[in-house]
Amino acid sequence: MSIELKNISYTYMPKTPFEHLALDDISITVPEGKITAIAGHTGSGKSTLIQHFNGLLKPSKGTILVDGVDIGKKNTEAKAARRKVGIVFQYPEYQLFEETISKDISFGPMNIGCSEAETLERVKQAMAFVNLDYDKYAHRSPFQLSGGQKRRAAIAGILALQPKYLVLDEPTAGLDPKGREALMEKFRRLHRERGTTIVLISHNMDNIASYADNVIILNKGKVTMEAPPEEVFSQKELISQAGLELPEVKTIMNELAQNGLEIQNNAYTMDKAVEEIIEALRRKGKC
Amino acid sequence: MLTDITLGQYFPGNSPIHNMDARVKIVLLFIYIVAVFLFDNHINYGIMTAGAIGVVLLSGLPLGMILKSIKPLWWIILFSFGIHLFSTPGEPIFKLWNFVMTKEGIIQGFIISLRLVLMIAISSLLMFTTSPLKLTDALESLMSPLKKIGFPAHELAMMMTIAMRFIPTLLEETDKIIKAQQSRGSDIGDGNFFQRAKGMIPVLVPLFISAFRRADELAIAMEARCYQGGVDRTRMKQQRLHNVDFWAGGIFGVFLISLILVQFTL
Ligand SMILES: Nc1ncnc2c1ncn2[C@@H]1O[C@H](COP(=O)(O)OP(=O)(O)OP(=O)(O)O)[C@@H](O)[C@H]1O
């Protein structure tokens, strides 16, 4: 099962002088149970693309299948399929509106018809997940929180919907390095423990390198690559054409290889790189 | 989608109409509207309609854009047409209970509708061909004689500029918030009146908060740049009249004179 996009095109403000083709004939698959990263330059169409996953935007052309169901239809089956996909938007803290944090997180579950007991259970789970202590924060106003805490409260609002597919649009933008690391670790745990499929939009190739099973590169509304990370990162030209940079580790490994160290040069994460370098040095007989 | 609406939206272009000085455009528009309501000779309606069509063609905007701008006021036009249809005394052609439809009524209704359409079409042409910034600059400069009697022309124009600047931003923001809440399962715009009103809360609260935040940030940014309104401020873009403005004035003069001649001689 998967999210499958078939020949999706999307035009903003069609038939006006501002007409803009934001997505151009995109066909991709987001496999279930994996972490898929979408990367691309600013304005390449990433946010536009993910808004198709749960039917917020209707494609000008093409079809979207979530677990085999065409979500463009108007029946209850399509509605249920759309609800399998939860999207955390860029800067989600701007969607908070309720008097208290627990009420705000309840908004989603109540909308989809959960009972009060069920909702409370989900709120508690979601808050625990993002490290917001229920007893301490549940009855505070969301507007009294710090920026990072607001972000986590907003993410909890989506998690409480328990989506099968969780789409994250630059979830760590504007957070400090420590907060970034912690948040990403949470998503990884969610993936591992609940088997949630994750779609991660990111500019940060280092982030992508350490988390993604599958990478999709967008350039000016077109998909230029859809492959596992090691394959994507070996295509230096295509990456820089798309206005992106290789992960730092990969850059260093390339330099080493160029300067004559005989490494395999498949590694793109720190751990693997260390292994490769040690192995190469050993072969050379230096340690 | 929300951001698709074209209310008072500027369509960049390079036609003579686009290049005219905004002050000239506003003054000519004003005279034109007065003319539309003053002259009631049938030939003059023809001339004025032809003039409007000519200007639209000259602007190079698609005619559909102009028609679209009339659409929201369609009901008002129809309503006033209906009122005139039945309330003008004259030769009856149709009678329904107490209401009498007259031949004069049809003509009068048609004329009123034409006047409204011409007025809206030409006003929206001004909005379509003039950037909001130029428009407010022009309004400020046209209102500046009133500064002598203490009228805050500059401040008013500044407020208008800021308001217009933030309309698209706020629309975009509304769009984003609606989508975010829809992703949380809310059916905005469904149900009866009360359900719908309640459904707006999750949108309005974040929207107001962000509007206040933006206003605050803008105020700080302006203060940090030592902004002071009004007196002795110079402009980066001076408003100057060019050849195109004199041509426009001349042609409009001829247009006006012929209207007057037709009105009083025929
Ligand atoms: N509401 C809109 N109306 C018109 N054009 C839009 C709208 N939203 C986005 N666009 C245009 O569509 C293109 C893709 O935008 P999108 O937001 O999907 O980019 P992105 O890849 O998410 O960029 P970023 O990394 O900056 O978030 C851009 O060129 C943008 O100008």
Ligand SMILES: [Mg+2]
């Ligand atoms: Mg984006």
